[in-house]
Amino acid sequence: MAIYHLHVQVISRRTGRSAVASAAYRSAEKIYNERDGLTHDYTRKTGVVHTEIMLPGNTPREFKNRAILWNAVEKAEKRGDAQTAREIDIALPVEFEHQEHIKIIQDYVRENFVERGMCADVAIHDKGDGNPHAHVMLTTRHVTVDGFGGKNRDWNDKTLLESWRENWAEVCNERLMAKGLDEGIDHRTLEAQGIDREPTIHIGVVAKRMEQTGQVSDRMGEYREIVARNEARTPEAKAEYIHELAQAFVIVDREISTIQRDISDIERERNIARVKAEDIEERAEMIRQMPSNSRSYQQAVNYFTKTYHIAPEESETEIRRLESKAKELKQAKTRLHDKLPPLLIDREEFKNEYHRQRLLADVHRDRERILKRFEQLEKETRDKLTPKGKQERLRILGLLEESKERERVRERDMYRER
Numbered sequence: 001m002a003i004y005h006l007h008v009q010v011i012s013r014r015t016g017r018s019a020v021a022s023a024a025y026r027s028a029e030k031i032y033n034e035r036d037g038l039t040h041d042y043t044r045k046t047g048v049v050h051t052e053i054m055l056p057g058n059t060p061r062e063f064k065n066r067a068i069l070w071n072a073v074e075k076a077e078k079r080g081d082a083q084t085a086r087e088i089d090i091a092l093p094v095e096f097e098h099q100e101h102i103k104i105i106q107d108y109v110r111e112n113f114v115e116r117g118m119c120a121d122v123a124i125h126d127k128g129d130g131n132p133h134a135h136v137m138l139t140t141r142h143v144t145v146d147g148f149g150g151k152n153r154d155w156n157d158k159t160l161l162e163s164w165r166e167n168w169a170e171v172c173n174e175r176l177m178a179k180g181l182d183e184g185i186d187h188r189t190l191e192a193q194g195i196d197r198e199p200t201i202h203i204g205v206v207a208k209r210m211e212q213t214g215q216v217s218d219r220m221g222e223y224r225e226i227v228a229r230n231e232a233r234t235p236e237a238k239a240e241y242i243h244e245l246a247q248a249f250v251i252v253d254r255e256i257s258t259i260q261r262d263i264s265d266i267e268r269e270r271n272i273a274r275v276k277a278e279d280i281e282e283r284a285e286m287i288r289q290m291p292s293n294s295r296s297y298q299q300a301v302n303y304f305t306k307t308y309h310i311a312p313e314e315s316e317t318e319i320r321r322l323e324s325k326a327k328e329l330k331q332a333k334t335r336l337h338d339k340l341p342p343l344l345i346d347r348e349e350f351k352n353e354y355h356r357q358r359l360l361a362d363v364h365r366d367r368e369r370i371l372k373r374f375e376q377l378e379k380e381t382r383d384k385l386t387p388k389g390k391q392e393r394l395r396i397l398g399l400l401e402e403s404k405e406r407e408r409v410r411e412r413d414m415y416r417e418r
Helices: 019-027 066-076 098-112 158-178 204-213 216-230 235-288 295-308 312-362 367-383 387-417
Strands: 006-012 030-032 039-041 048-054 083-091 120-125 133-138 141-144 147-151
Touching: 006 158, 019 030, 019 039, 019 048, 019 066, 019 083, 019 120, 019 133, 019 235, 030 066, 048 066, 048 098, 066 083, 066 120, 066 147, 083 235, 098 120, 098 133, 098 158, 235 295, 235 312, 235 367, 235 387, 295 312, 312 367, 312 387, 367 387
Parallel strands: none
Antiparallel strands: 006 083, 030 039, 048 120, 083 133, 120 133, 141 147
16 A cells, blocks of 8 residues: 655755765765775675666766765765755555566656756665665756756755655646555645544444454445345335444444555655654764764764664664564554455445445435435434544545446446447
């Protein structure tokens, strides 16, 4: 299941970091930093499956060399607290193959950054743990054939950042749709999406029915028995049955949505743990390679301790803890995935039976009585809900009605073809 994660941070000397060290870490290369004389060697790092430099036009061709590019960046910055680069960390859809990851990142980086005049250093990481992601390091100064000029402050605009976030969602959703996948990602916050922040609360009716039947998929059995009994009942009873089907569909749809949101939340937590582990690993290794009597060393140690609440020498233990947490989250995600299939089957059966009963009601001699009673039951149900619950129910039932109309059109077209 595709999830949204796009995190932006600035690489700054104030925190003891350098663009050269960061580039070496993300690309798993060995690069010499001309500014401070340190060599950053991350060639033992695993999981780096693709790297490339993407440059705007009218740029020195030698900047295709990673070491030359980032040493030029460091040379252009004179301040001791300079911000040398911007980095974007992006989760890649697990539904895509390796070459698709490369293509989508190339297109996204070209459109959003390179065409604006930034040099981009791209690295795709994939350890085969279901968490592929890309690091994109970006320059912050104007660049010409003569090298770097002044800072471009327009690139710091918050509205521009929001457009980057939104465009990533659009690009991914377009590619997911092209692959025939009925899912997507959303760059907005959960609050902006109108999603309840208490996704782990279970619906009481579902829990009771599960307890009565012993397993989720048996819930349909009760409704199949009602089908036969309902054929001989009054119009009001038929309306009540249709209402029960709608109620069951809403409940199961909510439970599916809850599980899917929980899966997304878990993936967000996994990405947070991954980003933190990578930052700790990068910064701790950089500190180990620095002379202990230098000012930069003390800056880096102070920032490390303040940020992660551990000493640099404790980094390996903290990384193992974060990796263990990521593993536990992955197992939790698998357990949630296992709950989805029977629920999806139930939802489809409720939907199909609802469609059938609504079509029968439309041709029933007491059609008006059935629909009037159904609308009355729906109003009584909505009146008991909170405004947010009422809005959500109307949304879900709207989708159910849309699918009913599509089914009606499909059957009509099939009849005409005959």
